[in-house]
Amino acid sequence: MLKCGLKGKQERFVTTELTAASYGSGALEVFATPAMIALLEETAWKSVAPHLDPGCSTVGTKVNVSHLAATPLGMRVWCESELVEIDRRRLVFQIAVYDETGLIGEGTHERFVVENERFLKKAQEKKAL
DSSP: OOOOEEEEEEEEEEOOOGBHHHSSSSHHHHHHHOHHHHHOOOHHHHHHHHOOOOOOEEEEEEEEEEEEEBBBTTTTEEEEEEEEEEEEEEEEEEEEEEEEEEEEEEEEEEEEEEEEHHHHHHHHGGGGO
16 A cells, blocks of 8 residues: 555666766766666665556656765766655655755656556557547
C-alpha cells in the first residue's frame, strides 16, 4: 500500500556514458543533467514499485529540479527520494542528489500510477493514427 514517507536510494559512478558530452547536453566530461534526471526517476519508481497493485506501475510526468554542482568522471553519485504527496493516482516525490562532496541537485518529481496493459494499449493506438 502506498503511503507518504516511502523512501528510496539509488547510486552509481559517473562513467563516460553518463557525461554531458555523451548525452549531447553539453561538451564537458561531467555528470549530465539528463543522467541525473534518469537517476532520480529510477529512484522514485523503484521506491514505490513493491507497494503497487499487481499489473500496475508508475510513469513520470513532471520533473522540477535544479542541478547545483558539477561532478567529474569516476565520482560516486546517489539520489534519495521521499514520497511526500498522494492525490489518487498522482504521486509527488521530494528529491535530493549528492556526490561525495555534498548536494548537487534537488527538487520534486511527479509520477502517476497506471494499469500497465491499459496504458500500453493506449500508447500503441497512436500507431493507427
